[in-house]
Amino acid sequence: MTDFQKILQDSMIWAEGIAALISVIYYNRNNKERYWRYFSVYLIIMFLSEAIGKWGDLIMDYNKQNFYNYFVIPLEFLFFYWLYAVKSLGKPKLFYAMSLVYLLSFVSSEFFFTTKKIILSYNYTVGCLILMVLVVMEYYKQINSSEILNFSRNKMFYINLGVTLFYIGTLPFWTFFNLIRQYRELHDIYFSYFLLSGIIMYLLFSISFIWGKQSSS
Known part of the structure; x- marks a missing residue:
């Protein structure tokens, strides 16, 4: 890992912490949609999880790969399936169906793919493809909404x-x-993007709470 990537990695963790802090400050202000408190709880859990991933081995002995593969990453996907399908799109059955497909991917992964990886590529791919469907549906909803001109005040736009x-x-x-890691320059560029986009994502989550408060005042 380069010095620049180390800076980005540390910045990403603190961006999560900032997002969690802002969510606690803003979610309860003039907000009639109380389910956003769960987004705040989610951000707090993610920050604590990343802190454990960064410094946890200094105070306890644990399997970092299993921690991410079987707790952190599944929690990320399942939470966003719920937020998109149930709360934004109003399709709870879609949430259950997508969650089941994602969880079943772990069964096939155990039989056909190695589990000795920092991130299980197969499960992550399935999870992202399902999330991509929800992202497209959300964009379609926003584009066809009568509030399209007020998109800057829409929490889900930033999310x-x-x-x-x-x-x-x-x-x-x-x-x-496994293929990209063989090309060092390409790997470094994409890994830097991974870290930078993570920072931007959590900053956008922070903005979503701030604008949400302003739009309801």
């Missing part, structure tokens, strides 16, 4: 943009990680 840049933008990197 959707952040998810697009980070999860969808880095899908090829993790899907073809």
Whole structure:
């Protein structure tokens, strides 16, 4: 990891912390949609999880790969499936169907793919492809909404943009990680993008809470 990537990695963790802090400050102000408190809880859990991933081995012995593969990453996908399908699109059955497909991917992964990886490429690919469907549906909803001119006050606009840049933008990197890692320059460029897009995503999450507060005042 280069010095620049180390700076980006540390900055990404603190960007998560800033997003979590801002969400706690803003979510309850003139906000009639109380389910955003769960987004705040999610951001807090993600920040604590990344802190454990960064410094946890200094105070306890744990399997970092299993921690990310079977807790952090599944929680990320399942939360966004819920936020998009249930709360934004109003399709709870879609949430259950997509969640089931994603969870079943772990079964096939155990039989056909190696589990000794920092990130399970197969499960991550399936999770991202499902999330991509929801992202496209959300864009379609926003474009066809009567509030399209007020998109800058729409929380989901910022969330959707952040998810697009980070999860969808880095899908090829993790899907073809074993191939990309053989080309050092390409790997470094894409890994830097992964970290930078993560920072931008959490900053967009922060903005979503700030604008949400302003639009309802």
